[in-house]
Amino acid sequence: MPPVRRLDGGGATLRDVAALAGVSPRTVSNVVGGYAAVTPATRAKVEAAIAELGYRPNVLARNLAYGRTGQIAVVVPYLDTPYFAELLQAIIPRARARGYDVLIDQTDGDADHERALLARAAGSFRYDGLILSPLGLVQEDLAERDPTLPLVVLGERRAEPGFDHIGIDDVAAARDATAHLLGLGRRRVAAIGEQRDREGVAARLRTQGYRQAHAEAGVEVDESLVVPRPRFNRRDGYEGMVQLLERDDPPDAVFGYSDLVAQGAVRAILERGLRVPEDIAVIGYDDIDEGRYSTPTLSTISQDRGSLGTLAVDRILARVESGAQVPGQELLVEHRLVARESTLGR
Amino acid sequence: MPPVRRLDGGGATLRDVAALAGVSPRTVSNVVGGYAAVTPATRAKVEAAIAELGYRPNVLARNLAYGRTGQIAVVVPYLDTPYFAELLQAIIPRARARGYDVLIDQTDGDADHERALLARAAGSFRYDGLILSPLGLVQEDLAERDPTLPLVVLGERRAEPGFDHIGIDDVAAARDATAHLLGLGRRRVAAIGEQRDREGVAARLRTQGYRQAHAEAGVEVDESLVVPRPRFNRRDGYEGMVQLLERDDPPDAVFGYSDLVAQGAVRAILERGLRVPEDIAVIGYDDIDEGRYSTPTLSTISQDRGSLGTLAVDRILARVESGAQVPGQELLVEHRLVARESTLGR
DNA sequence: ATGAAAGCGCTAACAA
DNA sequence: TTGTTAGCGCTTTCAT
Numbered sequence: 001m002p003p004v005r006r007l008d009g010g011g012a013t014l015r016d017v018a019a020l021a022g023v024s025p026r027t028v029s030n031v032v033g034g035y036a037a038v039t040p041a042t043r044a045k046v047e048a049a050i051a052e053l054g055y056r057p058n059v060l061a062r063n064l065a066y067g068r069t070g071q072i073a074v075v076v077p078y079l080d081t082p083y084f085a086e087l088l089q090a091i092i093p094r095a096r097a098r099g100y101d102v103l104i105d106q107t108d109g110d111a112d113h114e115r116a117l118l119a120r121a122a123g124s125f126r127y128d129g130l131i132l133s134p135l136g137l138v139q140e141d142l143a144e145r146d147p148t149l150p151l152v153v154l155g156e157r158r159a160e161p162g163f164d165h166i167g168i169d170d171v172a173a174a175r176d177a178t179a180h181l182l183g184l185g186r187r188r189v190a191a192i193g194e195q196r197d198r199e200g201v202a203a204r205l206r207t208q209g210y211r212q213a214h215a216e217a218g219v220e221v222d223e224s225l226v227v228p229r230p231r232f233n234r235r236d237g238y239e240g241m242v243q244l245l246e247r248d249d250p251p252d253a254v255f256g257y258s259d260l261v262a263q264g265a266v267r268a269i270l271e272r273g274l275r276v277p278e279d280i281a282v283i284g285y286d287d288i289d290e291g292r293y294s295t296p297t298l299s300t301i302s303q304d305r306g307s308l309g310t311l312a313v314d315r316i317l318a319r320v321e322s323g324a325q326v327p328g329q330e331l332l333v334e335h336r337l338v339a340r341e342s343t344l345g346r
Numbered sequence: 347m348p349p350v351r352r353l354d355g356g357g358a359t360l361r362d363v364a365a366l367a368g369v370s371p372r373t374v375s376n377v378v379g380g381y382a383a384v385t386p387a388t389r390a391k392v393e394a395a396i397a398e399l400g401y402r403p404n405v406l407a408r409n410l411a412y413g414r415t416g417q418i419a420v421v422v423p424y425l426d427t428p429y430f431a432e433l434l435q436a437i438i439p440r441a442r443a444r445g446y447d448v449l450i451d452q453t454d455g456d457a458d459h460e461r462a463l464l465a466r467a468a469g470s471f472r473y474d475g476l477i478l479s480p481l482g483l484v485q486e487d488l489a490e491r492d493p494t495l496p497l498v499v500l501g502e503r504r505a506e507p508g509f510d511h512i513g514i515d516d517v518a519a520a521r522d523a524t525a526h527l528l529g530l531g532r533r534r535v536a537a538i539g540e541q542r543d544r545e546g547v548a549a550r551l552r553t554q555g556y557r558q559a560h561a562e563a564g565v566e567v568d569e570s571l572v573v574p575r576p577r578f579n580r581r582d583g584y585e586g587m588v589q590l591l592e593r594d595d596p597p598d599a600v601f602g603y604s605d606l607v608a609q610g611a612v613r614a615i616l617e618r619g620l621r622v623p624e625d626i627a628v629i630g631y632d633d634i635d636e637g638r639y640s641t642p643t644l645s646t647i648s649q650d651r652g653s654l655g656t657l658a659v660d661r662i663l664a665r666v667e668s669g670a671q672v673p674g675q676e677l678l679v680e681h682r683l684v685a686r687e688s689t690l691g692r
Numbered sequence: 693a694t695g696a697a698a699g700c701g702c703t704a705a706c707a708a
Numbered sequence: 709t710t711g712t713t714a715g716c717g718c719t720t721t722c723a724t
Contacts, residue, residue: 013717030693067719085426104438126447267640290636372711410702
């Protein structure tokens with residue numbers, strides 16, 4: 001008794017094709033999947049039957065039998081943040097080119113959500129591998145993950161075996177950005193984006209680089225110029241800058257911990273009738289497309305998102321296809337300083 | 347003989363749980379899925395066994411038996427375009443809230459890619475429903491789709507039964523944008539983004555609205571001010587504007603067919619040393635976040651992407667869960683003009 | 693090179 | 709309320 005509901009109009013199955021072609025299901029499977037050699041004559045018969053019936057393999061059944069979904073999941077904090085959108089733009093075509101579909105989820109940077117996702121992924125066979133760009137996750141969360149799920153972590157460095165990590169050297173990049181401002185002769189360099197009360201370490205690494213640059217230039221850090229902000233978006237940059245502008249001794253330069261933060265800061269400065277960079281120079285972080293067309297164009301730290309994305313896909317698929325027992329690697333992607341109008345002027 | 351490879355470390359199956367709990371698989375299934383009532387005592391036994399074995403249901407097997415994947419696919423032309431990124435930001439949480447995962451693909455606006463995707467989706471059981479934001483697809487392509495696959499189309503109007511269409515009234519919106527510029531007293535209003543040689547109709551609808559506004563204001567259209575551009579991004583806006591600025595009689599206002607186009611145009615104007623809006627007023631289309639923080643802030647046509655996204659999810663799931671035999675509906679989402687500095691000044 | 697048949701792990705009709 | 713069992717449609721071992 002056929003118990004189970006079918007949702008389609010009754011598409012042909014592999015068995016139907018086999019019957020029509022007068023061969024066994026095995027042979028049809030061979031023709032479709034190309035595993036074993038098939039006589040040209042047989043193949044022709046099968047293909048004719050496939051065409052006649054309009055047969056399409058049922059991916060669900062194939063997955064169950066084969067033990068893989070052909071899907072990888074990519075989890076980012078925010079989809080509407082250009083940085084992540086541009087990253088996905090690189091990841092998806094690469095995965096598709098290698099025969100995988102991409103499931104996407106976004107967590108709003110919420111650590112609980114990120115944890116729940118990791119738990120949900122465990123042993124459920126939902127997808128073959130996971131590329132995760134965590135914001136709130138800490139070391140222990142990652143240690144408790146399902147070790148059989150191939151995992152690649154993006155972002156700041158995480159010393160942990162068992163999965164790959166891909167990122168840039170945040171400290172060095174932040175140092176370069178700050179050094180650029182100091183090198184321009186600026187002496188009151190503010191930093192917007194520090195996150196003291198969150199688990200995320202990205203912000204702390206950038207602050208570390210900011211301090212290093214000051215130390216190397218022999219300039220003392222004015223701690224009141226380090227402005228904490230909950231997120232890395234335009235509003236945060238705008239509001240952080242407004243705070244700084246209300247002071248009697250505003251900064252003469254600003255390092256925004258993302259391009260969005262920097263753009264928000266620029267807006268606040270210009271709105272006040274001040275000039276960028278003459279009065280206050282601004283540098284961002286990420287090199288999103290927007291910064292190439294804004295006025296002023298935005299100086300920034302550029303990381304090659306294209307190669308970061310393809311690298312992430314290649315690493316996760318290496319794990320997926322090898323059976324997930326590769327030792328974890330620490331991969332660094334190049335970054336470079338891109339100086340534009342917001343620090344150099346026209 | 348167990349023929350098939352297992353990829354995990356040998357997770358417990360529902361059968362294992364049943365054996366340990368001393369009940370039948372049916373009962374375990376009931377506990378997990380909550381379909382039928384279960385005695386508290388039995389439930390406790392089963393849950394203990396589940397906990398002891400660390401049992402996680404295999405989603406693949408469940409899908410095959412149940413006939414659904416619990417996934418919907420969303421296909422957009424470009425992921426790194428803020429409009430689509432912000433749209434996805436609305437779609438994904440809604441789908442998740444309703445228990446579905448979201449597969450994403452992007453087509454680069456390529457009609458062949460879009461067609462291939464539609465064909466690939468047909469009868470493959472890859473996902474339960476498809477939300478498609480086509481760029482190059484024409485009427486006939488949509489007619490040839492798998493009619494059993496629940497489909498919701500986003501974007502410009504498509505008169506076709508069998509699936510829902512959600513969009514805004516492009517002609518009216520473009521008319522509003524243009525009328526705003528004409529109402530400001532501008533008489534040489536350029537339009538950037540017309541697409542004469544592409545299948546996409548979005549651009550043509552906007553041009554139609556642009557003409558309507560002129561007709562209603564009794565202003566004749568200078569055809570040379572309608573600038574065709576292959577895409578809707580910043581570069582297109584920039585280059586289109588550069589063309590216009592090289593003329594002896596440049597426009598005094600510009601309607602960009604997307605916010606990105608408008609921002610590119612603004613950049614070209616400011617780079618030339620001209621002022622926005624004093625010399626040339628600019629209005630865009632989409633209301634992306636960027637336009638609220640750029641200098642000048644960008645006037646635009648705002649469409650409620652949040653409700654568009656949730657509406658799309660609700661419509662596709664209505665089709666999925668009802669068995670896909672609902673008649674097609676034409677749904678219009680509200681739009682409104684948002685006037686900011688790029689047309690009004692400070 | 694092809695056939696026969698045993699699963700993959702779950703759901704749900706039927707029966708008790 | 710719970711057990712028995714037949715599939716979902718495919719892949720793949722074993723045998724020919």
